[in-house]
Amino acid sequence: MFGVATSSFQIEGAAEQRLPSIWDTFCDTPGRIEDGSHGATACDHVSRYRQDVALMADLGVDAYRFSISWPRVMHADGKLNTKGCDFYLRLLDGLNENGIRAFATLYHWDLPQYLEDRGGWLNRDTAYRFQEYTDAVSRVLGERVFSWATLNEPLCSAQLAYELGMHAPGFTDRAMAKQAAHHLLLSHGLGMQVLRQNCPNALNGIVLNLSPCHAASESHEDRAAAFRADQDLNGWYAGPVLTGAYPDLIDQLPAHEVPDVQEGDMETICQPLGFLGVNYYSRGVFRAAQGALYEDVAVPGKPLTDMGWEIYPEGLVEVLEMLSDRYDLPPIYITENGAAMTDRIEGGAVEDSSRIRFFEQHLAALERAIAAGADVRGYFAWSLMDNFEWSYGYSKRFGLVYVDYETQERTVKSSYKAFQSMLKTRNDRSAC
Ligand code: FCB
Numbered sequence: 001m002f003g004v005a006t007s008s009f010q011i012e013g014a015a016e017q018r019l020p021s022i023w024d025t026f027c028d029t030p031g032r033i034e035d036g037s038h039g040a041t042a043c044d045h046v047s048r049y050r051q052d053v054a055l056m057a058d059l060g061v062d063a064y065r066f067s068i069s070w071p072r073v074m075h076a077d078g079k080l081n082t083k084g085c086d087f088y089l090r091l092l093d094g095l096n097e098n099g100i101r102a103f104a105t106l107y108h109w110d111l112p113q114y115l116e117d118r119g120g121w122l123n124r125d126t127a128y129r130f131q132e133y134t135d136a137v138s139r140v141l142g143e144r145v146f147s148w149a150t151l152n153e154p155l156c157s158a159q160l161a162y163e164l165g166m167h168a169p170g171f172t173d174r175a176m177a178k179q180a181a182h183h184l185l186l187s188h189g190l191g192m193q194v195l196r197q198n199c200p201n202a203l204n205g206i207v208l209n210l211s212p213c214h215a216a217s218e219s220h221e222d223r224a225a226a227f228r229a230d231q232d233l234n235g236w237y238a239g240p241v242l243t244g245a246y247p248d249l250i251d252q253l254p255a256h257e258v259p260d261v262q263e264g265d266m267e268t269i270c271q272p273l274g275f276l277g278v279n280y281y282s283r284g285v286f287r288a289a290q291g292a293l294y295e296d297v298a299v300p301g302k303p304l305t306d307m308g309w310e311i312y313p314e315g316l317v318e319v320l321e322m323l324s325d326r327y328d329l330p331p332i333y334i335t336e337n338g339a340a341m342t343d344r345i346e347g348g349a350v351e352d353s354s355r356i357r358f359f360e361q362h363l364a365a366l367e368r369a370i371a372a373g374a375d376v377r378g379y380f381a382w383s384l385m386d387n388f389e390w391s392y393g394y395s396k397r398f399g400l401v402y403v404d405y406e407t408q409e410r411t412v413k414s415s416y417k418a419f420q421s422m423l424k425t426r427n428d429r430s431a432c
Pocket of ligand 1: 010153156
């Protein structure tokens with residue numbers, strides 16, 4: 001199954017038709033977004049979704065992964081906002097009419113600001129509010145959705161947002177990050193329980209971002225640092241979800257950084273999964289550092305994307321191997337993979353051959369992983385179109401489709417055409 005992915009805050013716009021989210025507040029805070037921009041308009045997808053669905057139909061994808069904006073579909077009193085839901089009903093109808101399977105993610109980082117005002121993910125109650133939201137929205141949209149994911153990349157919602165200050169709400173405190181992570185994981189478990197009841201026939205799961213963690217040198221110290229990084233970045237999320245336990249690193253944390261885990265929480269978090277979504281972008285290289293669990297280092301001379309992320313296709317094989325070595329797994333979907341490149345529109349065309357190469361290399365790696373036994377059922381390119389890249393604003397372009405943010409004009413890139421012809425060849429072959 002091949003698809004493309006997006007997320008609500010990054011493309012939707014129509015901010016005036018919903019409640020504010022933590023990302024609106026973050027964008028309003030000077031210095032938080034690199035290019036000083038705001039996600040309020042983004043790709044104006046709420047008005048232009050028909051055109052965007054037509055682009056996907058023309059591309060020939062089997063599936064579309066998008067996220068639902070919690071502040072668009074819920075009122076602050078926990079009641080459903082039916083007007084906000086109407087947008088998703090129309091979008092889902094458009095997808096289903098075109099035979100495109102809908103992969104809906106419930107939380108891709110745009111927490112309603114009213115919940116942040118009550119403590120956000122530091123407040124255990126937010127996990128229960130997530131369950132309430134999941135219940136309400138899955139009842140209304142459930143029949144039209146092929147697959148539900150509870151969370152997108154809880155690592156980012158916890159670490160980037162509460163420890164590194166790079167994402168909303170922008171705190172810099174590791175103890176906070178660990179507590180937020182626990183409440184996020186709890187919300188996943190509570191959400192899965194509801195999805196199993198409301199949508200028993202859907203493919204229900206979670207999306208994690210995973211990366212191989214390599215040591216910067218063969219020294220014992222660096223290898224131990226890479227091992228800690230792996231536990232902190234991969235195991236901290238995959239472990240609880242798939243086995244009901246945090247990695248051993250939890251015993252090495254200072255007491256004030258150990259999250260408050262209540263009785264029964266780990267059982268709640270570890271629910272049977274219909275699928276595991278894996279987002280893969282790059283590897284990490286780590287060394288030991290004073291006063292930190294680990295420190296990441298840039299390896300000179302490696303090919304990089306416009307994000308400065310190393311292009312490392314073999315990492316996809318390594319991540320899938322690591323998962324199958326450690327866990328009993330449900331079927332896997334690669335729910336995001338892609339690259340920001342310095343795209344230029346020239347004479348109405350965008351020649352992004354470096355992105356085509358990126359996809360070719362990663363799909364070849366995926367083929368190797370599958371040949372080695374990985375049960376991967378689908379692959380989603382990030383992203384359908386250029387969009388609001390979080391703290392980088394509009395300065396980074398990941399799309400198969402180029403977006404002119406002045407005019408909202410969409411222009412398909414060469415990578416779109418390459419993806420389209422790959423899908424067409426596949427369809428022609430399977431017709432034989
Ligand atoms: C992932 C996010 C997605 C996008 C890509 C580039 O971590 O899930 O929203 O920003 O990175």
